[in-house]
Amino acid sequence: MPELVFFCGTMDCGKSTLALQIEHNRSARGLQGMIFSRDDRAGEGKLSSRLGLVTDAVEVGDGQDLYGYLVDHLSQGGRADYVIADEAQFLAPEQIDQLARVVDDLSLDVYAFGITTDFRSKLFPGSQRLVELADRVEVLQVEALCWCGARATHNARTIGGVMVVEGAQVVVGDVTHAPDEVGYEVLCRRHHRRRMTAATARAAALSPDVLPMTSA
């Protein structure tokens, strides 16, 4: 039976790498995938992983009908044996419904990849709809780690290393970034709740309040 599968996790846990591996394994057996992405860091119409691999993708636009796109593609003689949708958190809930229809009415497997929650630990609307509709939700097993060594479960947005909690839900960025840029850091829940990033934890450890007293 074809399935809608949602592969999720924090940023930097290997979602895009897995998407590229699924694509590689299927294309090596002569299958052809339809690859959707949106706002990938590598640019428009790309699906990229931090391991350096990248492939072309159809850049999903606002209001684009993904079911209609596939029907047009197939009826014009194009081929699609399965569908991959990366950065699926950026898709609208209606577009997730369209992906579910691709599974049910076109009998294609759809593999969607995305982060579940934003920098405020709220569900992205697209991810919420995926959790509601997916046949399977798979949490990636290569865990990203918080600076404290615990499993990272949350995404923090940072400016100058300091966690921020105000701003637009969507701001494309990376976990590696210039110190003064908006960036992201994955944290365990405890440190996300306390807004304690690697930089602020380091600063707190060095603050005079916690330095040992010297006799000199």
Ligand SMILES: Nc1ncnc2c1ncn2[C@@H]1O[C@H](COP(=O)(O)OP(=O)(O)O)[C@@H](O)[C@H]1O
């Ligand atoms: N230099 C490296 N050597 C080995 N693995 C790396 C390296 N850089 C990144 N990775 C792996 O790639 C993962 C990020 O992969 P990516 O597919 O870009 O993540 P996601 O799509 O979930 O944000 C990291 O968690 C790490 O496991």
Ligand SMILES: Cc1cn([C@H]2C[C@H](O)[C@@H](COP(=O)(O)O)O2)c(=O)[nH]c1=O
């Ligand atoms: C937490 C959070 C993330 N984003 C953006 C930042 C990146 O461009 C993507 C996630 O990509 P990845 O391949 O999973 O690393 O999402 C955002 O726009 N808003 C957020 O709150």
